Amino acid sequence: MDRMDTYSLTLPQTKPNGVLVEVPHAGLRIPSELEGLVNAPIEARRRDADLYVDELFADSPRVGATLLSAHLSRYIVDLNRGPEDIDGLTVANHPRSKRSRPRGVVWRMSTLGKPVIAEPLSRDEFETRLSRYYWPYHRELDRQIQIQRERFGQAIVVAAHSMPSYGPSRRGGASERRADIVPGTRGMTSANRDYIDLVETHFRDAGLTVAHDTPYEGGWTTGHYGKPAINQHVIQIEINRDLYLDERTHERKRATWPELQKTLISLVEALGHFQNSI
Numbered sequence: 001m002d003r004m005d006t007y008s009l010t011l012p013q014t015k016p017n018g019v020l021v022e023v024p025h026a027g028l029r030i031p032s033e034l035e036g037l038v039n040a041p042i043e044a045r046r047r048d049a050d051l052y053v054d055e056l057f058a059d060s061p062r063v064g065a066t067l068l069s070a071h072l073s074r075y076i077v078d079l080n081r082g083p084e085d086i087d088g089l090t091v092a093n094h095p096r097s098k099r100s101r102p103r104g105v106v107w108r109m110s111t112l113g114k115p116v117i118a119e120p121l122s123r124d125e126f127e128t129r130l131s132r133y134y135w136p137y138h139r140e141l142d143r144q145i146q147i148q149r150e151r152f153g154q155a156i157v158v159a160a161h162s163m164p165s166y167g168p169s170r171r172g173g174a175s176e177r178r179a180d181i182v183p184g185t186r187g188m189t190s191a192n193r194d195y196i197d198l199v200e201t202h203f204r205d206a207g208l209t210v211a212h213d214t215p216y217e218g219g220w221t222t223g224h225y226g227k228p229a230i231n232q233h234v235i236q237i238e239i240n241r242d243l244y245l246d247e248r249t250h251e252r253k254r255a256t257w258p259e260l261q262k263t264l265i266s267l268v269e270a271l272g273h274f275q276n277s278i
Contacts, residue, residue, distance in 0.1 A: 006072055007068060007140065009068050009144070011066055014063065016064050018148050018152035019156045021065050023069040024080050025078075026052065026069060026070070028073050037118070044112070046250045048073075048111050051241075053161065054067075057268070059261070063269040068140060076129065077105060081103075084096050085105045087101045087104045090104060092120040108120075156275055160264075162241050162245075163178060163241065167215055168215075177242075180203070182213070182214060183203075183210065183238075184217045184237075186223050188213075190222045190226025195271065196212075196235065198271065199235055203263070218236040222235075
């Protein structure tokens with residue numbers, strides 16, 4: 001597969017503002033060479049994807065941001081996991097495998113507990129997946145971050161995701177509705193506080209509920225690239241799917257979509273303005 005099949009990069013369509021939006025989990029594609037080797041019915045892929053998040057942020061380049069979006073299903077590789085997040089039951093005889101974890105950088109089970117792979121990958125099969133589908137995306141992500149740093153003296157990355165509207169209660173018992181927006185910064189370590197405050201205030205001013213780091217504090221990408229000490233700021237943003245999506249049918253909510261999209265794009269614009277004012 002070539003780059004355009006695995007991810008797309010859209011450069012700013014107006015004066016660059018120093019913001020990079022990356023969307024690693026919206027894709028649904030299965031490479032032809034892996035068809036038959038991955039148990040990935042379309043409904044399962046839709047359920048485990050951050051559906052339409054790339055479309056919600058599609059206008060980011062119009063306000064000066066760079067947009068990086070993955071096209072492949074996370075059943076192929078999970079771009080928000082570390083390359084050494086390896087489950088011993090997923091990759092046979094790998095020297096760096098850890099305790100059983102069904103959803104590492106390669107998934108062996110869906111979130112519903114259904115098998116994604118029929119049998120463990122060989123080490124060669126695993127390394128081939130990373131070389132073809134994982135590393136190209138991360139090389140591009142790192143390259144774009146360095147471009148922003150060289151041009152602006154710093155980089156601001158919005159790691160854009162979505163989450164199921166309900167999840168386990170923090171107090172135990174029945175599930176509870178999650179906040180509308182969950183900014184994740186690994187305990188406020190992946191970005192300067194000024195950027196975090198801007199994000200939270202922006203969403204609250206839009207009438208949305210915000211819960212920082214709860215239940216998602218930011219994945220591997222947030223921790224790996226978020227280095228405020230060298231002017232790399234990463235904020236993961238989880239969007240409650242109920243805001244824009246019928247979680248049963250996977251259809252967009254046409255009534256609420258435009259306002260949410262406007263709120264997200266205005267955040268990208270505000271982050272750029274703030275960076276350029278420092």
